[in-house]
Amino acid sequence: MIVCSCAGITSADIRAAITWMRAADPTAIVTPGKVYRALGRSPECGGCMRLFVNNMRAELSADLPPDLRDMRRGRKSGEGP
Numbered sequence: 001m002i003v004c005s006c007a008g009i010t011s012a013d014i015r016a017a018i019t020w021m022r023a024a025d026p027t028a029i030v031t032p033g034k035v036y037r038a039l040g041r042s043p044e045c046g047g048c049m050r051l052f053v054n055n056m057r058a059e060l061s062a063d064l065p066p067d068l069r070d071m072r073r074g075r076k077s078g079e080g081p
């Protein structure tokens with residue numbers, strides 16, 4: 001799926017860039033800017049940022065154990081609201 005039409009970045013490109021960054025440094029903080037740089041591209045209009053970040057979050061949280069997901073909301077996965 002195309003995520004950034006300006007730079008021609010797909011969700012698979014984002015996944016590959018994050019995998020590569022995590023392999024190089026598992027403690028690296030992954031940002032949209034770092035993903036663009038890893039892919040050798042740069043954003044233009046910024047209209048994709050919400051979708052871009054959502055794709056990054058989905059990819060990054062896929063690596064987390066289930067108990068560590070949703071910690072930002074102050075509860076563990078599977079607990080009610």
Ligand code: FES
Nearest residue numbers: 004006044046048
């Ligand atoms: S669509 Fe991504 S910068 Fe324009």
